[in-house]
Amino acid sequence: MKIITRFAPSPTGYLHIGGARTALFNALFARANGGEFKLRIEDTDRARSTDETVQAIVDGLSWLGLDWDGETVSQFARADRHREIVDTLIENGAAFRCYCTAEETEALREQAFAEGRALRSPWRDRAPSEAPADTPFVVRFRASDTDTVIEDAVQGQVRWGAKEFDDLVLLRGDGNPTYNLAVVVDDHDMGVTHIIRGDDHLVNAGRQAQIYNALNWDIPVFAHIPLIHGPDGKKLSKRHGALGVEAYRDMGYLPEGLRNYLLRLGWSKGDQEYFTDAEMIEAFDLKGLGKAPARLDFDKMSSVNAWHMKRAEDTRLTDLLWDRLECREDVRLDDQAKVWVSSAMKVLKERAATLAELDDQTYFLIRPRPIELTGKAAKALKDDAKALLSRLAEVLRDTPDWTEAALGEVLNAFAEAEEVGFGKVGQPLRAALTGGAPAPDMSFVLAVLGREEVLDRLNDVMD
Template sequence: MPERSVVTRIAPSPTGMMHIGTARTALYNWLYARHTGGKFLLRIEDTDRERSTAEAVEVIFEGLKWLGLEPDEPPVFQVARAERHRQAADELLARGGAYRDYMTPEELEAERELARAEGRVVRSPWRDRAPNNAPDRPFVVRLKCPLDGETLIDDQVKGPVRFENRNLDDLILLRTDGTPTYNLAVVVDDHDMGVTHVIRGDDHLNNAARQTLIYQGLGWDAPVWAHLPMIHGPDGKKLSKRHGAQAVSEFADLGYLPEAMRNYLAKLGWGHGDDEIFSDAQAMAWFDVRDVVSAPARLDWDKLNHLNNHYIRQADPQRLTELVVGILKSRDWRLKSTDKAVLERTVPLVREGAKTLLDLADAVVFVLKTRPLELPEKARGLLGEETLGRLDRLRQDLSGAPAWEVPPLEARIRAFAEREGVGIGKFGPALRMVLAGGSPAPDLASALVSLGRDESLARIADALSLAR
């Protein structure tokens, strides 16, 4: 095949959620197009009119947009190309690569039973009959497969895969109502879109043999094939609901960042040495579909959480704040006009241990509480007379702090503990409880900075007043 600029595509069916396997397939197509300086296209395979919905189409658009994998050209809708598919079937008929099959349902069932008994595929008696002897009744158009030899799929992931032609049935190209079937539509659309590399799940490997024969029948060059292994759950079994999230939207709702998902999905079946964390630019430079492994990948939540934590720590704080605000609003938090500034100050101080955006949202709740805080029973047990006295002295000491920043406050708290002749553990847990009201909170200095000078001192004063 002459050298052509690389064109890849993702071709999901709009019949439900956008599965994580589809997302990885989209990512690999996108990466390979970027790696080679080619194009990444989108086709919506919506010929199943009973199951295809506008809502599911929107799920695909939103999922790709969230992942940052938007196509280089407007999407192609397969259903709108039915007439072009019929034209291709007519061309195959004219070339002798297809035939009209007039078998009735009863005749077809009888042939199927005979084929099963003889251990062969179905062959229609109309395969070699002259078309001028055709009856006046409905017919399908079938591909006329070779009866001997083999069809070779030189797969970029699986290696050479051979199919004996005698085991390939004469698949239907057009149904009795004239609508095209999947294999015909895919071949025609990929050809017309200029697709050079078909990178998809290995559940389509058998289709590659049949589609190759359609390409040959039409005199077209077949694309380069690359069939990706499936994604399994941690237990090595097919990914299902029992393993947790499966859809792209579910991972978004669970608080994963798209850049973390791109990094993680890239590693599910491909890698670059020992590199675990890499940028999009590095992935584009390194990725080659020929380096994808043929064994199924396993979803590993610990690795995903590790990556997500890395990207949360690297992300722009203002962006994280906007995302956290969205989560809080979804939880029916009524945020005041001043809360966003407080959150922007808090997010960088609490994100270190956040595995997800949901964790991050949990970690900022303490700054949003309104005074006076209701202290849990555990706090009252920590607030004995000695501790209350110490907190009162600490409050007075902190009020004189010239800089309300983490390093000087850390030093001030340590110096206070030394003057008191105790470890920070003697009053630290009580101080954290007083500042956060029992909610998760960061280290003491970070909690103080998050709250601000006035709010911090007021919360300590409230606790002293309530406990005495």
């Protein structure tokens, strides 16, 4: 059997972090088994489903690196097919037209609730000919009179009593299909074999299983995963970080870092925390999915992302960083500045967990001149410190070997010659060259900036 999975979001304007995890699990399971991963947009809510909201989902998946197979399916565009299946269900007695008014339906619902059961329409046993002419109607599914059982790959066997399911509306009064009908028809027609989704859909699985059985269609393998919770154990909300993936992109996470973090958010393989994409595909299976809700942990997310930052290519990180910097006005973004950042990347990426932190780490390189000195940086550059830097500038101007190792020796020798501790040299030098911004060892800073820029920055201070 060829494995086919799908991700079927409703367009809400962004790809929610929980939806991103669901998409990842479905994509990995398909790839791990040589199958296909498909995308369907459940866009039947026309008020919310605009070109912009659909594009936001597509853009989120694309940034996250989750490629799907074939064309994107629109659920709304398949409404005629859904109505066709409703006709089939009516013909085989599994569905019926219900002519109850809204008031009658509400009264029946209240009565059913009082009796501890789900709603049953009186029209399930009445002929349509009994309805007055031109009476509006909905089409309902004839709920099973026996227990409904599914075998879930995560939750195990799940059973519902017959009284727990009502006569589900399949077609509304305006002729539009409802969610549970459309999902069953679309998944069947797309050949979906496995459905991995949040356990908030578990009851829907029971309803959908009844529709599958009524049509004599094979029921896909269900795997209902617990939803993501916030750090406090409560349902994830915006205050916890229930944001779209573009928000995590803007916070400076790499797509591979977020993929790795989401993988471990409800799935495990021994004690392994860090995965390359190839390792994810090789390792992923349904057995690793847990029953307990996972908690969003930004510290862990940063730790995982830091691992991927260290593995990322320097040129790629430089380009990604440059895209972030181009919206800033307080940095130097000419070709020379990019050369400095690129040459320093191998070291700087070891000090940053995200691109946002990398932004901070590279600021000393691309600060516009003259560097504004405030706070501790300004205090470090008193007259005696400036005189010392003036003498250091003369030494640096004549230093033949401009490498990090050689420059480290020069700075140490200069401190000894001045008969001061290295801090007396390093502190004002750091202030002059970086303005107090985070930076590695001064010998590294000197080596990356180059002789000309170092002397120019020192002259700025002394002038």
